[in-house]
Amino acid sequence: MNVAVVKTGGGRAVSDLFASAEGRLPGSPGVAAVRREAFETYERLGLPHRRIEEWKYTDLRALVGEVLPLAVSPDAAAMKRAAEAVKTHAIAGARKLVLVDGVFAADLSDVKALASEVSLMTLRETLDKDAGLLKTESTDAVIALNAAMATDGVVLSIADGAHLSAPIQVIHVATASSASSFSRSQLVVGKGVRATIVESFIAAGAKAYQVNDAVIVTVGDGADLAHIRLMDDAPDAVNVTSHFVTVGANVKLNFFNMTTGAAVSRLQGFIRLAGEGSELSANGVNLLQKTEHGDTTLVVDHAVPNCVSRETFRAVIDDRAHSVFQGRIIVRPDAQKTDGKMMTRALLLSDEAEADNKPELEIFADDVSCGHGATAGALDESLLFYLKARGLPEKQAQALLIQAFVGEAIEQIADDQLREHVIGIAERWLERRS
Amino acid sequence: MALLEVKDLKVRVEEREILHGLTLTVNEGEVHAIMGPNGSGKSTLSHVIAGKPGYEVTDGQILFRGEDLLEMSPDERAAKGVFLAFQYPVEIPGVTTMNFLRTALNAQRKARGESELMVPDFLKKVREVSKSLNIPQDMLKRGVNVGFSGGEKKRNEVLQMALFEPSLCILDEMDSGLDIDALRIAADGVNALRSPKRAMVVITHYQRLLNYIVPDVVHVMSKGRVVKSGGKDLALELEASGYAQFEDAA
Numbered sequence: 001m002n003v004a005v006v007k008t009g010g011g012r013a014v015s016d017l018f019a020s021a022e023g024r025l026p027g028s029p030g031v032a033a034v035r036r037e038a039f040e041t042y043e044r045l046g047l048p049h050r051r052i053e054e055w056k057y058t059d060l061r062a063l064v065g066e067v068l069p070l071a072v073s074p075d076a077a078a079m080k081r082a083a084e085a086v087k088t089h090a091i092a093g094a095r096k097l098v099l100v101d102g103v104f105a106a107d108l109s110d111v112k113a114l115a116s117e118v119s120l121m122t123l124r125e126t127l128d129k130d131a132g133l134l135k136t137e138s139t140d141a142v143i144a145l146n147a148a149m150a151t152d153g154v155v156l157s158i159a160d161g162a163h164l165s166a167p168i169q170v171i172h173v174a175t176a177s178s179a180s181s182f183s184r185s186q187l188v189v190g191k192g193v194r195a196t197i198v199e200s201f202i203a204a205g206a207k208a209y210q211v212n213d214a215v216i217v218t219v220g221d222g223a224d225l226a227h228i229r230l231m232d233d234a235p236d237a238v239n240v241t242s243h244f245v246t247v248g249a250n251v252k253l254n255f256f257n258m259t260t261g262a263a264v265s266r267l268q269g270f271i272r273l274a275g276e277g278s279e280l281s282a283n284g285v286n287l288l289q290k291t292e293h294g295d296t297t298l299v300v301d302h303a304v305p306n307c308v309s310r311e312t313f314r315a316v317i318d319d320r321a322h323s324v325f326q327g328r329i330i331v332r333p334d335a336q337k338t339d340g341k342m343m344t345r346a347l348l349l350s351d352e353a354e355a356d357n358k359p360e361l362e363i364f365a366d367d368v369s370c371g372h373g374a375t376a377g378a379l380d381e382s383l384l385f386y387l388k389a390r391g392l393p394e395k396q397a398q399a400l401l402i403q404a405f406v407g408e409a410i411e412q413i414a415d416d417q418l419r420e421h422v423i424g425i426a427e428r429w430l431e432r433r434s
Numbered sequence: 435m436a437l438l439e440v441k442d443l444k445v446r447v448e449e450r451e452i453l454h455g456l457t458l459t460v461n462e463g464e465v466h467a468i469m470g471p472n473g474s475g476k477s478t479l480s481h482v483i484a485g486k487p488g489y490e491v492t493d494g495q496i497l498f499r500g501e502d503l504l505e506m507s508p509d510e511r512a513a514k515g516v517f518l519a520f521q522y523p524v525e526i527p528g529v530t531t532m533n534f535l536r537t538a539l540n541a542q543r544k545a546r547g548e549s550e551l552m553v554p555d556f557l558k559k560v561r562e563v564s565k566s567l568n569i570p571q572d573m574l575k576r577g578v579n580v581g582f583s584g585g586e587k588k589r590n591e592v593l594q595m596a597l598f599e600p601s602l603c604i605l606d607e608m609d610s611g612l613d614i615d616a617l618r619i620a621a622d623g624v625n626a627l628r629s630p631k632r633a634m635v636v637i638t639h640y641q642r643l644l645n646y647i648v649p650d651v652v653h654v655m656s657k658g659r660v661v662k663s664g665g666k667d668l669a670l671e672l673e674a675s676g677y678a679q680f681e682d683a684a
Contacts, residue, residue: 381487386524389484390534390594391512391542400537404528404577 102181117162249275585616621646
């Protein structure tokens with residue numbers, strides 16, 4: 001156990017973390033019982049460590065140590081900082097939904113501008129009724145901790161047949177230093193919907209904070225959903241996020257994750273293809289420097305026949321940073337004609353940079369086409385020399401090659417504006433580097 | 435002042451000396467051919483002039499308009515007007531030729547303290563030059579040299595030469611891997627760039643290329659030195675008699 005613990009006389013540990021926060025956690029008495037149970041699960045397991053196979057490369061006990069106390073409500077000055085940060089990171093034309101330190105901030109959000117087919121509630125509101133959204137089947141300690149501590153989140157539902165012209169951007173802003181925020185959101189995408197959801201994680205003056213986010217997504221039959229996550233938390237922050245995605249039939253789901261911030265981060269996505277004829281494109285880029293640790297873990301579960309999944313992942317790792325990609329493709333016995341491919345490549349910019357690629361295929365059907373590939377290497381010296389011989393200074397030559405390298409993942413984003421936005425984030429990361 | 439002066443240049447690769455005291459002077463407006471058998475050090479010379487890593491200069495000098503080229507990084511040399519047309523141009527997936535050309539040209543201009551070229555002017559120039567070199571526009575939208583034929587890659591080198599307007603062009607085995615038609619197109623492109631302000635050093639194993647790019651001066655290299663220099667007829671003489679005589683002499 002690495003959380004702050006008070007040992008009582010009887011030997012039963014009661015954590016300060018939960019005890020001090022419990023009074024501030026929203027929900028009915030029934031919800032409180034669910035939270036307490038979830039916290040007990042977390043307490044029993046403790047923070048994940050390297051002897052737990054799924055967390056082998058991301059030992060949170062060693063990397064994080066303890067979970068910080070729950071953030072207090074932001075004051076006026078913090079809200080002002082948050083508003084500024086939101087302005088900087090907002091995508092033009094997007095409908096913003098803002099969470100400040102894990103709590104929905106209506107004043108900073110475009111609630112009224114949401115399309116009529118979109119209904120919005122907060123997690124807080126749903127917890128007045130029941131604890132349904134706090135329940136997940138997972139046995140992961142960080143997810144149990146999230147259920148115990150989740151203060152708020154957005155609960156979005158997009159009606160069948162809706163074609164949203166503007167993206168919805170959920171922006172998580174951190175204003176509180178040395179504190180934790182816990183958010184849990186739900187996205188229900190109706191049948192035949194066309195929509196783009198962007199999630200951004202940013203800091204507004206906060207330092208050394210921790211984020212634990214969970215998102216539960218269901219995608220209805222025939223929907224076409226782009227889901228883009230941009231994690232640019234403060235360089236000394238921790239971000240652990242879990243996605244649970246259930247995909248219906250004949251869906252096109254295009255997921256993209258970008259990691260450019262946080263000292264320690266992990267995105268773990270559990271994507272279940274539960275309806276036939278769906279196509280999943282799940283891609284990501286980790287841009288890491290200094291001593292950053294970034295982990296992208298994707299579990300794609302082909303539960304039914306005739307689905308296609310493609311994963312393209314790129315990591316650029318400088319200094320003593322450490323990137324982890326774990327990609328598991330599960331093909332259930334019934335999931336014949338599954339076509340699943342995954343390719344991960346890491347670019348090491350320093351001798352001390354580290355990449356761990358762990359592809360796994362678990363195939364229980366006999367008529368499938370699955371494959372994976374993984375590479376790790378340095379920038380090609382012959383390409384660098386060619387560019388320098390044409391007048392590009394070293395750093396600029398490197399930047400051009402790095403952009404090309406990550407471009408292979410970024411180009412999977414279909415929307416021109418969003419793709420340019422993501423390229424811009426990569427360019428700014430490269431400028432920070434030089 | 436000579437444009438390029440190589441003085442008594444000695445170069446090692448790892449522990450082996452490749453150039454044993456090479457001297458060469460090239461003036462503005464001149465086209466020099468450097469011929470020689472495989473392993474005579476021709477490509478090493480071109481790489482050292484361009485600043486490729488992995489070569490150790492143990493003695494001698496390379497002056498470019500009187501400035502010490504060896505003190506400059508490869509990009510500084512490029513900005514000063516040194517251009518190496520590669521024997522094997524590399525493929526750069528994910529970087530479009532157009533983006534590459536603009537980035538490189540503007541980097542050179544910036545290093546010289548010049549303003550960036552405006553996009554319309556740049557595009558106009560690229561279109562003109564690529565048309566004259568028979569380079570289709572859609573090739574410019576693809577990754578640099580990705581999927582290009584040998585001839586297309588060499589034409590892409592000539593395209594860059596035309597855009598960057600260097601004062602010294604070193605053509606390293608431009609004829610390698612080209613059929614006669616591809617060679618003619620590339621050579622025509624090079625000839626169009628001959629000017630009283632620009633010098634060229636054409637490195638080749640075969641005399642054939644020199645039928646298309648006719649040199650003012652021909653040098654024969656053998657075993658890391660220039661062993662004979664003469665007019666363009668020297669190339670024909672070599673074609674008839676071969677390199678053996680020089681290998682013995684060196």
